[in-house]
Amino acid sequence: MNMMSEAAVEKALDQKMNTVPFKMIGKDVSVYYGEKRALFDVNLNVRENTVTALIGPSGCGKSTFLRTLNRMNDTIDSCRVTGKITLDDGDIYDPSIDVVELRARVGMVFQKPNPFPKSIYENVTYGPKIHGLARTKAELDQVVESSLQKAGLWNEVKDRLHESGTGLSGGQQQRLCIARAVAVSPEVILMDEPCSALDPIATAKVEELIHELRTNYTIVIVTHSMQQAARVSQRTAMFHLGNLVEENDTDKMFTNPDDQRTQDYIMGRFG
């Protein structure tokens, strides 16, 4: 077994993909912004402890779909969602569902790093304090250390936890935002082009981090970079003009896609 290369292990894992249970199920999801329809009856399931990449040209609805998964679209007045999305068999659009609790279970990392203008420590403890996950100072310290460890930022900031989070570099800020999301112990983490504002080195670090987070979390990532999708994800979904074109294992998607449009997009013929 130890003779097997890491890539081979990954491959073996990916082979078993079809047996992995679904964490979130989206059924006939449509989204309207006022009169304009942005998503057309999307059926897309997210598997547990898997990185699912959403790709497609700009304006294809991939970010919109991502934001339906933790109801961030609710913050846009004109936005309306139809269809059904479940998280562990519970309908997240059910009126009895507390959207605040949902967002604690389904965390989000945004395109642009958006640390709060507070200290690094306070950035990480923001979520746990709100949800009452940690009461004492010792517990908070523990949460901060473990979250920053998981985000691979601990060694860089452990000596300056009480300096402002906005003073970090772009890549560090984004990892701080990931730590902030992780600190709430979510089950799913949504990432909306998390590397688009970062340089290649910072991007590599965040990608590595996504790889590690996969063991504990279910991750859905929107990306414009084909290479990134190929590197970090096990499943890939291709969107085009508000429709889900194809959803498949990432390997198959990038080598032998079922749909001609996917082929064209991956080859760079449009988008």
Add this chain to the structure above:
Amino acid sequence: MSTSLILLIILIVGLAAYFAGRARATASSKGKLSALHSLPGYHGVYVAIWAVLPAAFVLAIWLLASPFFIENSVRSALPDTVKSQGTATIELMLGQVMQVANGLKRLNSDELAAVTSGSSNLRDALAAKGVPMANAGEPYMVEAAQHYNSLRDGSRWVMSVAVLIIAIAGAVFAIRGISAPFRARNRVERVMLGTLLVASSIAILTTVGIVGSMLSEAIRFFQSVSPSTFFFGTVWDPRFSAAGSGGTEGQFGLLPLLAGTLYIAFVAMLFAVPVGLFAAIYMAEYAKPVVRGIAKPLLEILAGIPTIVYGFFALVTVGPFLRDISAQLNGLVTGNYVNFIQAQSVLTAGLVMGIMLIPFVSSLSDDIITQVPRSLRDGSLGLGATRSETIKRVILPAALPGIVGALLLTASRAVGETMIVVLAAGVAARMQLNPFEAMTTVTVKIVNQLTGDLEFNSPQTLVAFALGITLFAITLCLNIYALYIVRKYREQYE
């Protein structure tokens, strides 16, 4: 020629110069416009500027300076009997001479002859033409007035000719300078720059002038009352300035007024800040666009109501209401129907001023809250925070410096507010802490000291300038500090 006619002629010359310059530039391009450094229009404007600006400048200087020289000449021509009576009499007589001169122009030649020969009464002749005179007038006045008129006419004639010559000379000079490589564009640009500079320096110089005049009057006040008794005095009792007494018996203590000003401003802020801030949070964070579109302008209408209306409202509605309700309350508790809130009180003034300040607080804070980037809101909501948690823990802390700046700006308005306190605060200058009693403010006392029949050299009136400059210093400091904070905050998100 009248001044407006001269101006019109200058403008016509300028217009002609514009077309001449254009034509000359077009001609010198030899049919190829790109050979010109500047477009023909710029050459035209350049020539027009040369035609209009120097001429207008000379006109302005002449109009300002010539009365001075003419009056001097007339003054020296007055009889010695007048001259020996001191400057006040000389100025008085000079005024009369000018009045007569003005009147003489309206007489026709027959009447003029009658007046100069002394056969008809000067006063009656002028009164018939609608020019009143204080006394019958003396013979030398007609002579001096004629001298004055002839000087004026001569000056005006010379001025008209000079200005016209300068306008034409300027245009000719500029036209001769035009050639294809001539950089008319850059010259015009420089004139534009100069115009803008002049405009902005007028605003600044006006401020400097106002402050300067206030300062000089205040210094006159401090010559009769020492600054320490003014700034640290605790009794305000200016008395009346009896004519000729010039007495300094009055006491001019600033502290009771300052205490009243700050107390009333404090009560107003106590009322305006929570209401205004909550309104701003609702507008910025919760209100749907439709609601916001209606409610925000409505709220801002409050800011457009003249403050005298608020004062009136305080005087006839709020004050009596508070007085009556306090009497009722007192009656319920003690059985003795005596009001414990005066109709004119700190509370009345503060309350109404607070209402006036709400739109300032809410509008400024709303701008600052909406400036907080959306990404911070999303970040907080994405972590499962509710809206109010997001506002409390992320948005308000991020917006706090800006909000503090806005509150300081509002406070400086509260300190300088006049009409509401004049009507609602009362005039009793005392130092006390009961908000139900009347107190008075710096602005009220300025109004008090400057209304009525008064002479402008007693400390009783000059104190208004000392009060004014003190108030100005306070609001200036508040404004500068507020702007400093607001600017510092702006830099964070840009």
